[in-house]
Amino acid sequence: MLNDISLLIGNTFMYSAPLIFGALGGVISERSGVVNLGIEGMMTVGAFVGAAVGFFSGNAWVGFLVAGLAGGLFALLHAVAAVTFKADQTISGIALNLIGPGLALFLCRLCFSGATMSQPVPHKLPKILGGAQSNIVAQNFNFDITVILAFLVMMAMWFILYRTKWGLRIRSVGEHPAAADTLGINVNRTRYTCVLVSGILAGFGGAAMTLAVIQQFTPTAISGQGFIALAAVIFGKWTPQGAYAACLLFGFAQALSVFPSLAHSAIPSEVLAMLPYILTIVVLILFVGRSVAPKEDGIPYEKGVR
């Protein structure tokens, strides 16, 4: 019994960690008023760069950091389109979702002699209790370090958004950029910074997949997690803590669908796999209801236009 529960909890956190990074990236970007549909693309770039750098350098931490950097650089494209060119952010986000996986697979074939999979990294990111544990419960609670990092990032983002002047500025830029502008807040710079951070976090999320959950980059390493993260942003009503909880729910439902005593039951595996998504819709109808985006989310700011 205790083993089962601990397994469920362990898997929940394992599955949700990459999602949490992606979702927090979405929160920070959308809070500043830039819709970010490109999380999937940014996560894929991070997943590839993390695995590739982790493999060639032999150090997973270097891979993780460079993945964040790559995600951030990639997100700059979105910032240029959304902020400088005042482009339709939906379209530019979708574009990143095409370019990101395309670029990742293109580079993967160049780096790994034509294969769409990278070589496995020599060492994964560490676990919190170190190596293998003899006790099953301890083994299940031996989280990846990324689980802890994801929690810390959520706390930090909550603190910054709601307890510091920078957070107030970010939120005001997302709600009413013109008012923020008259108070001397640089709207464009704030949005650039937030999109950049969003990309860095999404990059981390991708790397959390390929350096902690699995050990290499594959074409399906990131397949829809970015969109689930996007859903979690809306589900969590654009708050870090809400998005975090939504990601845990997805992670839990996914853990449930691979839970041994359920997986060996008469229920078809496809029905179990559907579970997280059905559960989400039910929760939405029963408890969450209308979600309201930051007021100026997705609308380019034009100085002097009312």
Next chain:
Amino acid sequence: MEKTAKILKKPITSTIIAIVCGFAVAAIVLAVAGYNPGSAFGALFSGIFSRPKYISNVIIKATPITLTALSVAFAYKVGLFNIGAEGQYIVGAVAANIVGYLCNFPPVIEIPLVILAGMVAGALWGGIVGLLKAKFGIHEVLTSIMLNWIAFYFSNLVVNSAAFHQPNSTAAYPVNASSYTMLLPNWKTSDAGMAAMSGTKWLREVMLKTDVNFGFLIAIAAAVFIWMLLYRSRKGYELRAVGLNHDAAEFAGIPVNKNIVITMLIAGALAGLAAALAITGTNPHRISTLSAFENNGFNGLSVAFIAGSSPIGCIFAGLLFGGLLYGGQSIQANIGAPSEIINIMIGTIVFFVALTAVVPKLAVRLEKRGMRNAK
């Protein structure tokens, strides 16, 4: 000056600039990676145009994405982002496959029945999204993403079920031949057909080596229908009003929620139509186990945006996209460059479509300057 401004203001100009930029970026990426962009593009274009059967395959490839693009573009005009076209396509394919396999009527009844099944399933899937938005205010992107995955696993559930799974395969039983929508499917392989076509080589190649079918004609008809609905009907006026400003539409007495549900029903039906035509019109005429999304709906998003959400534009953007997807395969086959270059190129085109929306605005500025100078 005025003439330049006029040309720049046309939406098609921005699109062409975006396409040129897409090719330019792809050329740079290829060159940096050590491939000759010239021979890569040569391979691409000969992979599209050099043989009649290639052109036919491009059109076949363009059919479903033109229709899913139409679905996305239509919803976008009403202010809804239909990221769920993927799921609507999948359930449409499942329904068309099931009905086409279980029923076996003469083609006059069978074909409309199978296509209707696909459309109804797609409409249902889209309708759920519309209903949840109208009734509970749940964001359409959120429900769409969930329903995409539910459709994905539902399709696999059907494929693997005892009733529909064809033994020793990873697929369901195909639909009956009476639901085929290829051009003269029986005649073309008969002796009479062979004899009639023996004189014209290109016709033989197209008819026998590709699944040339009616799908693209139906896609064109659907595009014209959606254009008429949006711009030549009272309903279309209502729908566009909802898309432009919810509150103003509500205030003017237009039932916003009802129109949201109607829009999602139609959008879903279009995606389901895309799937049904793919099942009836192309080999293997059945659904297979999905290991990842096949992107028929997601590609529709890109096509719709390249088309600037114009229903008629979707036809041309669909052909462009189909051409790049199909011709792109020859890049890897002929010069060894990873075929993912096509995804980078398409992505770049979409990216520049977003950027070049600025061009008409610049044109207006240019025009104003011209007028000031004239004074």
